[in-house]
Amino acid sequence: MNPVRNSNRGKNKNIRQEPSISNGVKSKSYIAFVTVFSMAFVISVSVRAAPVRKKLAVKAGSIITITGADIKNGTILIEDGIIKAVGKKVEIPWDAFVIEAKDRVIMPGFVLAHTSSGLDRANENVPEVPFLSTFDSIDPISPYFEDSLRDGVVAMLVLPGNNTLLGGTGTVVKPHGLTVEAMLIKRYTGLKISLRPTGNTSRMGHMQRFRRYMSDLKDYLEEYEQRKADAKEEKKPFDEEIDPRKQPMLDLMNKKLTAFIYCDIAADVLKAIEIHEKYKLNTVLVLNPTCYKAAPLIAQKKLPVILHPQLIIWETNEETNEEEMKVIPMIFHKAGVKFAFQTDTSQYGRRYLWYQAATAVRHGMKREEALKSITLYPAQFIGVDDRLGSIQAGKEATLIFLTSDPLDAQAWVDKVMIAGEIVYEKEKDQRLKKLLEKPDEIQKPKDTD
């Protein structure tokens, strides 16, 4: 890790002690505090204050509000990027700019609660690095973000990968903007803990390493408090900082950070719960498919879950020797667990959040619930549900315009609006054209001989 950067982070109290920076206004002011990132301030503001019309009225063929009932031929009234009203008969002020979307389905943008893409490298090879932040590693021009926007994702929590015991803290960004600061929605959210042993360590060693770290932390704090007490006693001034490298774990324990605990096998879930309860954390479980065996436990503990992109696995039934299809989202759904989906590009569909939801619906999940797990729930898990995840008055006007029903493979994202500003339009998407249309005839070589 880079000591200079860390000492900066250490000194800068605003970053750490600002109580959950969640809504847009606050986050602006919060960034403003950050003297070291004053540059960021300028840009992020300039992005917000881009040529957004002050008042907008979107006339939609149908509106999926997520929290409320769907609305046919409704209107969404937007002012300064915030939704003012939504409904069938919303009267449009004379000075509002009207966007006609009669043949479109409009819904809140998708939210991705866990990804490690868009980073140059996802994992540090030292096991305990809670003080690292993806903020310093996000690559704004990575095609991943471009694609995410194209696919209707408007917010994503970028966390370190699953190969590091204490991997570091995450950053919530929107896939739009030329710098990380411009993309930033919320930084210093979530800390990644991975229970999968790496290298040649066993689970015994891995857990022991974790306990060791925690007991050291305990020692450190006791000593710190002792020194403080002594200073008080001797009426000396006490200006010693908490070691910035330890701060994130402390914030984890006083719930300023949410723990994103990755479990590789079902047995790891038990350990995750153990940790969750011992340290009284805010916990979100990031699960491998086989963890479904622990679903009843998770349901009982009411822990939120982020599912692996692979939603269907097969297992051999020992008695009959038959292959049995296990539909992971259904197992959790039946158990009553609240979950969000993840994506990857390893096969057809999985790249799209809407396809993941559709897969669950295919196997019997309620449509409303499925849609929630790609919008509202992930927004809740990463603490941006006060501005994203549904279409309600007061929330940010971050919407996607679809050509037809979101769960239909033939539906395309036609427009993406972030805080009242249209940031993506399909017909202007050159790359998509290149991917879908026939290139100009390349001339044939003359026949030799």
Added chain:
Amino acid sequence: MENPVVMGHKNIILISSLLLLFTFTSAFGSQDIAIRAGHILTISDNPIENGIVLIKDGKIEALGRNVVLPADVRLIDANDKFVMPGLIDSQSRLFVMDSELNESRTIAPELNILDAIDPFIKEYREVLAQGVTAVCVAPGSRGLIGGRSAVLKLNGSKNVDRMVLKADATLKAAVGISTSNASSSLARLEHYSSIREALIATKVYMQRKEKADRELAEYNRKKAEYEKKDSGKETEKKEKPKRPARFRSSPASDVLAQVLRKEIPLQIEAHRVVDILNALRLADEFGFSLILDKCTEGYLIADEIARRKVPVIIGPVSTSFVDMPRLEYRNHNMSNAAILSKRGVKAALGVSGRDGASSKFITLAAAMAAANGMDKSAALRAITLTPAEMLGVADRIGSLQVGKDADLVILNGHPLDIRTRVEMVMIEGKVVFERKSQQ
């Protein structure tokens, strides 16, 4: 240092309550159960013919020829059958994946096998079906000091803490294990000495710790005194006492300290004569309570072992239990158990099979030991009460005695007869296995 097990206990006790419901194949609340059996092998005492075992809230309430049955008791009729305590495999690797058995570090006493337990693996059902109700799982033999073992019950719980009968049952160590199949005389030397070093270091550590505690106490006393002086009418100013440096405890050393204080026995895996002697020498020097594990060539120095009253867990009885006999088994002798027990060594039998499923053959192991000279009663004791005593759980399991857990097996014949089938298995009064009729 924080104890993971205790910690866990406080926390996840809730889950278990829920899990109980669907983990047990059939559970009838806390109704009393009486088993009328043709033969009751108590193991601790003589067998009882045509007796009754009375079970109340998971414990054995009474047993004998004439037990008065309370009203509304559930009577299980086993007139022509055998009843015996649940079997124990003291060398099992059930619930642990191969990859999790060993840690790359060589001296790692702070490790705990409970972190490697995967309650979701299915093999245990087959083991249970053969009458095994408890297993002792220890780390593998790759590390010199591999970590602490634990005694688990096969009660089908998906929650490790509910399975645990005893955590930190032993600390597992190994000397002279050949990693390749080449001769390992050098490794042998190195193993012995590095374990010895670790123990010596621990002694020093303990002294330092005591000293630190003393100093702290002293300081606190002085400080209190000083403050008193300070507050009262000060006569002559005393200078303020200095706080001693804070003592940093080390999880590893703390475990070894427990060993030296005889709180945890050291279970040393040794095959060849020289290794066994090394283990004994260590015990002589440091005076910890030793359990010899495997002890393949023990029969060659039975008296040495007997003289020191060191208990032994023998296994595998037959090399059929291991896939490919390693160098350690070169002088393997199926009479090992017989010879040792006849010379008065306290000998338990383990399967020490290649994987978890092997534990289901514990009775076969006992039978083989009997075939090679161990008398049958001793062989049966070696897979029930003896291991229970060694592992410090004899107050709960291992024999049929009033007050002990109702972990028992009902068989349709003598346990050592190959044609005998397990009819029913109970753990703490709950039926966890019942043989289907068509089988």
Added chain:
Amino acid sequence: MKACVILLSFLLLMPASAKDEQSEVTAIKAGKIFTMSGSPITDGIILIKDGKITDIGTGIEIPEKANIIDAGQKVIMPGLVDASAVPPVRGDLNEQSDEITPTIRISSALDPQSKILKRVVQTGVTTLYISPGWRNVIAGLGTVIKPTGKTPKEMIIKEDAALTLVMSLDSTYGNQIPRSQPPRNFYFRRPTTRMAIIWMLRKSFFDAQKYAASKEKDDPDMQILASVVEDKIPVRLNVRRAINIRTALKLAEEYDFQLVLDECTEGYKVAEEIAQKQVPVVLGPFYYYPGSLSQHREGREVNWNNAGILTKAGVKVALTSGAQPQSIDLLTAAAFAVRHGMPRDKALKAITTTPAEILGVADKVGTLEKGKHADILILSGDPLKVTTRIEKVILNGKTVYKAE
């Protein structure tokens, strides 16, 4: 607990399949039937007798003792045909000891108990073409099988269905060039370049032609190559780059053999030429990103609409899993082909009739017609909706999968 669930699900499953086997005739009623041979039938009936379709249409009267499966308003379509599936074979699919191994028959190594088969059935695939791996220039003979039966004999419906050639760079992988050190094993060998691959193909077929003409028939390798140039066995040629596709077409002309193109990643660039030569294409796995293709050197220029562009140009296109265990869901593949620009009807054909024709088993499978195998899918809705699920798979008239 889990055991109980499993047991239950099986109790649910058993009766259906059991009954199918007992009773003589099975009759299936459904709201909509995509026969793939003509226009869809509404409220149709299919009669099945010993594994074959005996009658199909509306208003057919059902015999007394027939076992009736009433699919209600559900949708029925023929079992899917994967023209490039993952072989149910253990271990290495490539015989690495030589780059020209025509006598290798993938059928000889079939594993009837393979998990792959049991899974693939649940995704609706009832006919598969499997071939040796792609690490040899001439890899060997592929086979058309059905995912049922205890022995290869029972599974195979067309042995020696095609000879697999590999013109993509895969056939050079693992080969080392003997430079300073002397060749130690057979990995020191040709080909290591594109030109060498094509040279070897030319050479083999040149010899094959001579052999075919000559009298004595004593070389098993040549025997097979000869039957290719004699047009008895078609060729499946794995190729990705446009330039190689051209070469392949030329080669097919020179030695005139029946050509089928495999994978064909850059096919969209030379669609017209392929169409003009009337060469069918079996599209390989779909990749979102240029370079995400494992053979990145050849996958720089992916086009999502490869299938669409080829079909528009008039090429016969089959959509397949591309022998990738990861992507085995053909229905989804078709749905996305349509999303990217392939006409709907063509997409449906591309996973049923077209592959059946390419594999030369169109007389047995691919459509729902009198006399054809009773391979039937019962779907909860439209085949190309991703929210539609496979309710039941009927293979040779027997229910082999039923969703809980």
Added chain:
Amino acid sequence: MVKAADAPQNLAIRAGRIWTVTDGVITDGVIIIKNGKIQAVRKNPDVPAGMKLLDFSDKDVMPGLIDAHCHLGLSLDIYSEIDETVLAVTPDMQILDAFNPLADDVKKALRSGVTTVLLAPGNKNPIAGQTAVVKLSGKKTKDWILKRSAGVKFSLRDDALMSDRRPTSRAGLLALIREELNNAKTHEQDKPDLRIEVLKSVVDANFPVYICAYTIDEIVSALTLVDEYDLNAVLIGAQQGDEIANMIAGQNIPVIYSPLLLFSRDKDLKRVVKMADGGIKIAFSSTAPRTALSDLRTSAITAVRYGLDTEAALKSLTINAAEILGVSKRVGSIQKGKDADLVILNGDPLQPTSSVEMVIINGTIVYQRQKI
């Protein structure tokens, strides 16, 4: 222990139970042995004069156990001289040339009651070499070598695939075997070639082949080969054979079953039972020294544990094996005229609690258990 050097003398053995295998159990009987052969087996206990009497009135006598597939006496250290892997096809190799009758594991085998074994090469060659049937003790060649060449061993296992030798794939493996057999078929006599001669006798003269195949696909390929070239075949291993028992029985191919390892899952341990019930002739094997030598009897005992009929188990240890190996004229049961290869146990042979007290080969005591 009585030295194996003693001349085979005339013996009378009185036993509590005689498990003849072929004609039931005789209680309180006597076995009369004259120069290495069984001269009589009778009920009434009186013994002709001038005969050394071994009195085992409270013990059981059974025929010497036959281990139908093992690699005994081939190992200097824990197994080595089993596979000749430079070439993939070595039918002319004879395993007997590598056999050391005085090896350690041979003695161990004797102690566990094994008197006759099939020696075989390992599984690393598709066409490995010629097997042999030998007794584990005996002075004159004819006493202990029952068959110098009992057949050719094929291996369809993955072990026969190597990354740097043909074949590297299963398909390639079968292609190779077919190629070799076809060559043998079409081979002209005028150019002699030992390798091909052997294979010729396989395809033309019904010379036995021992095909090692464990999994279903391996077994299926084996059956196809047998069909194609109509081979006189025996299956070795055949672990998952129960899945296609009817086919194996249909082609009536006997099976030398792989040892029942004591770490297998229940469903695998039940397989052999299903096969026996399916009408397949089963013999047990130890593949020693890979697995422990006690395995031969333990295999049978475990099979009984999982439901195998005791008589079938007993036969599989003795007469079945003898028949499969084609040596049933001399060994495999306690019958007049057969070699006096006997095992004395202190109880029912199929109980794990009973152990071997004495082993006799050709009327000579070759092992006697000492008291501890």
